[in-house]
Amino acid sequence: MIDPIVAIDRLRAAFRGPAKHRTLHAKGRFYGGTFTATTRAAALCRAGHLSGAPTPVVVRWSSAGGNADVPDTQPDIRGMAVKFRLADGTSTDLLSQTSPRFPTDVPEEFVALTQASLDPRSMPLFLAQHPRMLPAIVAGIRARGVAAHVSFAEPAYYPIHAYGWLDAEGTRTWVRYVFRPVATGADRLARTFTGPDRLSEEMAARLARGPVTFEVWVQLAGPGHDPHSAVSVWKGARKLLAGHLVVTEELPDPEAGGSPTVFDPTRVVDGIELSDDPILRFRPSAYAESISRRV
Known part of the structure; x- marks a missing residue:
């Protein structure tokens, strides 16, 4: 498996982002709100934030690239990281993206794909050499995972x-x-946002109008569904509405003083277990290396 130091070196070189920024998802803003689980979710999981009581959350919406100077008009994958702050003082994180599937279980291949995606001349050859990644990439295209999005909502x-x-x-x-x-194109703001920071500007105006809500759904694994692979597809999986996440305000930047806020998909609490997914298991070591360069 690729060494985390090498992975971060290659990713930072590819994006040529400013020093002390995140290696990926460099451009983003922080927001606050609450998550409230459904009774059906509470019956399946004893974790504190799934009890049904409102749980405070910190949300960071971002663009996936490693250069925070890239304008929001540039097509990109967008990210939504959520930190659930439980009543006992613990927290757990979920990191999500607008692309519905991950292309590989091999960290080194993900790094190579990211590098190739920044050079249109090399991408066709890379995909020809890694044809098993094509279904996930096609799924992302169909879902408009990479786009010049007009809103994070x-x-x-x-x-x-x-x-x-x-x-x-x-x-x-x-x-x-x-x-x-919950938001759709039909309830967009009357104003059009066109500047390099249009996504955060649009969100500020949207929140001034009212909260931004997401339904939190889960797929439930059944026979033949592999939880230990990021690329596995759970065809026919049963779905359950697990709760509602309501964002109400933009927060002051908690990193302004130089201390990073870390969202880690392996940070779990009692009632939640990690899979043996190799991408998931690799991420904390890569994050640790990236964080060391930010501080």
């Missing part, structure tokens, strides 16, 4: 990893999340 976001939900008796159910927007 309108796309669906997909945390790509499966997690084990444990109920009060310890029975495990493997789930995958989807954040589905």
Whole structure:
């Protein structure tokens, strides 16, 4: 497996982003709100934030690239990271993206794909050499995962990893999340936003009008569904509405003083278990290396 230092070196060189910024998802803003789980979710998972009581959340919407100077008009994958702050002082994170599927289980291949995607001349050859990635890339194109989005509030976001939900008796159910927007193109603001920071400007105006809500759905793994692979497709999986995430305000930048806020998909609490997904297991070491360069 690729060394995290090498992975971060290659990604930072590819984007040529400013020093002390995130290696990926460099451009983003922080927001606050609450998450409230449904009774059906609470029956399947004993985790505190799924009890049904409103749980504070910190949300960071971002663009996927590693250069924060790239304007929002540039097509990109968008990210939605969510930190759930439980009543006992613990927290757990979900990191999601607008592309519904991940192309590989191999960290080194993900780094190489990211590098190739920044050079239109090399991308066709890369895909010819890695044809098994094509279905996930096609799924992303169909879902408009990479686009010049007009709002962070309108796309669906997909945390790509499966997690084990444990109920009060310890029975495990493997789930995958989807954040589905309530907002549609029909209820956009009358004003058009065109500047380099149009996504954050649009969100500020949207929140001035009222909260932004996402339905949190989960797929429930059944026979033949692999929770330990980011590329696996759960055909025919049963779906359940797990709760509602309501964003109400933009927050002051918690990183303004130089201390990074870390969203880590392996940060879990009692009632939630990690899969053996190799991409998931690699991410904390890569994040640690990236964070070390930011501080």
